[in-house]
Amino acid sequence: MNSWNAMILGFAMHGEAERVFEHFGRMVNEEKLLPNSITFVGVLSACNHRGLVDEGSRYFDIMVNEYKVEPVLQHFGCLIDLLARNGQIDKALDIVSSMPMKPDAVIWRSLLDASYKQSEGLDLSEMAKQIMAADKSESSGVYVLLSRVYASANRWNEVGLVRKMMTDKGVSKEPGCSSIEINGIVHEFFAGDTTHPQTKEIYQFLDVIEERLKLAGYVPDFSQAPLIDEADDGKERSLRLHSERLAIAFGLLNSTPDAPIRVFKNLRVCRDCHNFTKLISQVFNVEIIMRDRLRFHCFKNGSCSCMDFW
Known part of the structure; x- marks a missing residue:
């Protein structure tokens, strides 16, 4: 089982969705192995990397209804990111509000990043508060992303506030x-x-x-x-x-x-x-x-x- 999961995760990392689906089918139909939580992290990640909304939604349903695998935060995160990246931010937010656990900073950053790329008129201030509350690491990444979102919306006053917040908290941007x-x-x-x-x-x-x-x-x-x-x-x-x-x-x-x-x-x-x-x-x-x-x-x-x- 570990070998199959490793192959699926490897193909997913490289965006090889078709090979992920092929190996998933072989694992289930030929080897008669039951996919587990890790398997579906790989499958959903592959769908996310390729923007395959229909396939991702279908595999999420298969995971829950057919294989009775209880979704964890990683599964929800893949599906939320997939929907948000493909312009379905409202659906992504619906999942956030209905899932049984609190979203982490990664999920909020996914939504923020998607809204930035698509110039969606979301409540950025409220989303920023959610990210700050969920992210206890005080890393620079969330501040940089937030400043880019504000900059893309020409909200330069807020960019200045983010810069000041970083200075006040002693957060410096990680050098590339x-x-x-x-x-x-x-x-x-x-x-x-x-x-x-x-x-x-x-x-x-x-x-x-x-x-x-x-x-x-x-x-x-x-x-x-x-x-x-x-x-x-x-x-x-x-x-x-x-x-x-x-x-x-x-x-x-x-x-x-x-x-x-x-x-x-x-x-x-x-x-x-x-x-x-x-x-x-x-x-x-x-x-x-x-x-x-x-x-x-x-x-x-x-x-x-x-x-x-x-």
């Missing part, structure tokens, strides 16, 4: 760090890094990249730099210093033309860098594989394997 391996050597870049021996070449090449991407239609998303208290030029400079951009530029400078670029990042890739990387893969005809905090992304020909669900 991306690594890339070239010729057996791992190179690590932090946001705004200037310590690498090729720093000058990297930043000069970033200028070239940005110029070519803007010709292809790239427009910076300033809501991704809400904690930068500057005009748009300053926010654009902040975006270009994100660690994955430095790693990708370094990779393009030092890899053969047909070699894929592999980057590992400690944080979730932001929306602007995700769009930026998709365009790089198209304009420079290169495959870029990125592992962020949430999942693998394979950028190729201007699109991403996550299908913009991450």
